Amino acid sequence: MRVTNRMLVNGLIRNVHSALARLDKKYNQLATGHEFQYPSDDPVGVAQVMQLTTSIKQTDQYIKNANDAILWMESTDSAMNEFGSVLQRLKELSIAGANDTLPQESRDAQADEVRELRNHLYMLANSEQEGRYLFAGTRTMNSPYERLADGTIIYHGNDQQVRVELGIGVTMDINITGINAFGDPATGDIFAFLAQLEENLRTGNVPAINEAVGTLENYLDNSLKIRSELGAKVNRMEMNKERLETLKLNYKKILSDTQDIDFAEKVMELKMMESVQQAALNVGARIIQPTLIDFLR
């Protein structure tokens, strides 16, 4: 084949260009730390990365949801715990008050304590978590229990469930409504009951006080049942959260395997390409060599 100077120069330019283009790609990969920049670099890989990125964000959100729900349920649980203690004390008072031989002054003192405990319960029932009332059903913006001027306490909440999504399509009810915890205001809740108990103590209505012990035990049973339910739910949430954390870790690993470069490998490749580039330039220096013209005098 006949070879001309221009062929050599063209070949050199082509080689230097392609060496530079490969170098550019490697530089980009090293600078970004990613195997590909554009969908065309690896269409399948890019689709996978997009999918994984979405999955990771989704998992993050579900972990956030779980944390929120756990916090909410733990706050509810501690309120219920205190409610339990109050009920215990009320039971003790009722048992003592049901004693026929007890002087009325003592019952009056007990009635005073019941009144205070009722006030305390009123406060408990209006517990909130970041400005959201725990026992209001879904009417979370306003305090669910209101004390009227005559001392009666009325319920403003509803019986709706606050629901949290644990995973796609999986939800959990996390709230305990005032009706669940403190009784249905329509048929008489704990506040009405305590008002009555106070009244009975003041009037020394022993049979009624005696009956109250049973009712208090029912409330106590109910509160324990609610707490064990909450505990089970928190447990489930924690397990779910752990599973999500593992899942997220897996996603991140696959994402890294898909899009991140092997740094050592890329640096090696870069070094090789740099030497190819140098060789191309070196060859260039030789191509632009003396021609016959230089020897003709």
Next chain:
Amino acid sequence: MRSTFAGIETAYRALQANQLALDITGHNIANANTEGYSRQVATFSATAPYTNPAFNRSATAGQIGTGVEVAYITRMRDMFVDLQIRQENHALGRWTARYENLHQLELIYNEPSETGIADALDQFWTALQDLANRAENTSVRAVVQQRAIILTDSIRSVYEQVAQLQRDLNQEITTRVSEINALANQIADLNEQIGKVTSLGDQANDLMDQRELLVEKLSKLTNIEVTTDNVGRYNITISGKGLVYGEKVTELYLDPDLDRQGLVDVKWTDSKEKVQFKDGSVKGLLEVRDEDIEIYQKMINDMASSLINEMNAIHSAGYGLDGSTGIAFFSGSDASNIRVNNEILVDGRRIAAAIGDEPGDGQNALKMAALLKTPIMNAGTTTYAAYYSSIISRLGVDAQKATTMKDNQEVLVGHLKDRQESVAGVSLDEEMANMIKFQHAYNAAARILTTLDAVLDTIINKMAV
């Protein structure tokens, strides 16, 4: 008997021929770097010999040589390689155009990134989840507003940029078509000159080089078929319809497409029919403008309108914090005009997070979030995110193919050009060697003349009669 002075004429011819050869060498060197130039070679040929007139066979030895002439100046060129270059140029033009514009599309979609539509969708979903958890919270509602704005802005911006690319492509097609017309006219002009030269029996070497260069450029723009007539003029057709016929040109013109606002069709000035481009960069540009972009626009439109309809259906059934209901979440009908409904932007409390009219109820927000994870597209088999990522994959595959094809064609055309260069290119070493050769031949011929002069001097002046 031969003339006494015949040798002078022979030597003179040698001087002339070698001088012409030196001129050609000079022309070659001068054009060593001229694009499209084919080296020229002086083809020497012995002039018609002189036969001794005799009644019978002559007593002298046969025919006597009369010297040399440059019979013709040959243009060194491989016509078959030219044909191949043209053919491969068609594909190179087409795939280069596709590569450049599909890559542009990739840049517009800007995936994978933290700022594309995919991310906006994810963020919007996250915001809806937060809203479900804290439906009564106005700052959470503000986040939903902002994320929804980002989502709609990204969709509209991608749509608008793709539409802009389509308009740019239209503009480029316009430019390319006028380029085709200009090239066709230049080729026709050269055809005319070449035809005149050829009919006189000469070879129009340099004009043919210029014309070949133009044809090569033209072959990158469109598919062409080239035939040569009996006086060396090119007839050029595009898919069988004549563009250049000898000295005549049938130009192409741009006719506004009635169905598609702002876009043009390329037509023949004589028949008013659409030009059937099969290859070349104009074909590539038309493909991207009329096929690829239409598909990507349609896909993003389908996604946007489905999102608008589905989201609005859920949203308008729910209740806002202020008790409002029946309000659409998005306004608009497709990707070109999707926006967050102004009523919602004015007051975030109108975002219908609740199914019932209760502040802490986030059930409707959950439903809206769930919508983004529900297979809806492709007849209920694909989620929005998966649908969007299928757009990106498709674009990736298309762009990847274009890149590979373009690279392949570049290598192929480069190789063919090397082959042509091997035949047609000027080698300075070769020209130098030739120069020395001709110089020596010239010197030697001059020497013959001097010797003949001395011989004649002897005969004419020194011989005593």
